[in-house]
Each structure stands twice: as structure tokens, then as C-alpha cells.
Amino acid sequence: MPVHDETTVRRDAGTGACGPYEALLFSDSGGLTQFGAFVEILPPGSASSIAHWHSEEDEMVFVLAGTVTLLEGDTETALTPGKAATFKAGVPVGHRLENRSDAPARYLVIGTRAAQDRVTYPGHDRVLHVTRATGERIWTDPAGQPATPLYDD
Structure with a gap:
């Protein structure tokens, strides 16, 4: 059983x-494949993503510190700390978090x-099609025509 803390965990920034x-x-540091779990740290003025929703993946965030x-x-x-938000797969309502405060915010994403x-x-007229086994990421418009990415892939 791998044990990780902030000094040993893989990071992305x-x-x-x-x-x-x-x-x-x-979760990536532990080699998990069935679910993802990470702590995101957002400085003031940053957002978690562009508003989006998933067709097949459930998501949850739990605030550890700060306000988003x-x-x-x-x-x-x-x-605020101790509050969670859940996003069920297939519910067509876009979501995102913004740090509008003057202090960093930390939250767990699962x-x-x-x-x-x-x-x-x-x-944004964009859909990202993800195939996990191959790592393929294809951007289209809602009609399925090729489109430019919203993020640097």
C-alpha cells in the first residue's frame, strides 16, 4: 500500500x-485507475476550468481551506471548508469553481x-471526446465536426 503526502505525491502545476x-x-501517485482524487490549489483570481459537464463521469469537490x-x-x-458539491454524470448543466477571494483555496476533487x-x-460550442485506454482526446463542435481545443492539450 503506497502512502503519500504533500512531499511525495506527484504534482501538476x-x-x-x-x-x-x-x-x-x-490517485495517480498510487496508480489508481477506477477513480481520480487530487487536491487542487487555486490562487486568487483563478478558476478550476471552463464551465463543463460530463456524460459518463461523476465528480465531487470538497473544500479543505479558503473559499471558492x-x-x-x-x-x-x-x-467554504467542510462544504461539498456533487455533479452527477449526464446532467447537462455546466459547472466550475472560481477563487474570488484574496487567499489561496484548497479542495479535494474526486x-x-x-x-x-x-x-x-x-x-463555447465545444465537446471533448476522451478515450481513456488510448489517451485519445478529440475536440468537436456539438454536431461532431472537428473544432479547436479550448485548452492546450
């Missing part, structure tokens, strides 16, 4: 389309890892 972020990749604003459809909700998934980005 960068500045993407939604601002800077850091992720502590606990959940944007889900037309609704905004402040999430999600299933479906063999194939479609990630829809409402308002």
Missing part, C-alpha cells in the same frame, strides 16, 4: 486558460474514470 493552479495527484465560488448553470454558491467520456462546454 501551470498557468492555463483559467489562471495558475497546482494539483497534488494522489461554484458557478453551476445560472447559480452561484460560496463553498471523480470516476469512465472508459469513454464526452465533456460538453456550454456556451
Whole structure:
């Protein structure tokens, strides 16, 4: 049984389309394949992603420190430590988190890892088709025509 902490876990960090972020990749560090679990750290002014929803994968976030604003459809909700938000696969309502505060925020993200998934980005006319076994990621418009990515793949 591998045991990891912040000093041994694999990390991902960068500045993407939604601002800077850091992720502590606990499930990947342990070689897990059926679900993903990581701690994301968002500095002030950053967002978790572009608003999206998954056709096949459930997601959950649990706030550990700081405050983030959940944007889900037309609704905004402040999430503080101890609060969770859940996103059931196939529910066509886009969601994302934003750090509108003046301090970093930390939250745990847990999600299933479906063999194939479609990630829809409402308002951006983009769908990401993911095949986990091959790592294939294909961007299309909602009609299935090739489209440019919203993120640097």
C-alpha cells in the first residue's frame, strides 16, 4: 500500500486558460485507475476550468481551506471548508469553481474514470471526446465536426 503526502505525491502545476493552479495527484501517485482524487490549489483570481459537464463521469469537490465560488448553470454558491458539491454524470448543466477571494483555496476533487467520456462546454460550442485506454482526446463542435481545443492539450 503506497502512502503519500504533500512531499511525495506527484504534482501538476501551470498557468492555463483559467489562471495558475497546482494539483497534488494522489490517485495517480498510487496508480489508481477506477477513480481520480487530487487536491487542487487555486490562487486568487483563478478558476478550476471552463464551465463543463460530463456524460459518463461523476465528480465531487470538497473544500479543505479558503473559499471558492461554484458557478453551476445560472447559480452561484460560496463553498467554504467542510462544504461539498456533487455533479452527477449526464446532467447537462455546466459547472466550475472560481477563487474570488484574496487567499489561496484548497479542495479535494474526486471523480470516476469512465472508459469513454464526452465533456460538453456550454456556451463555447465545444465537446471533448476522451478515450481513456488510448489517451485519445478529440475536440468537436456539438454536431461532431472537428473544432479547436479550448485548452492546450
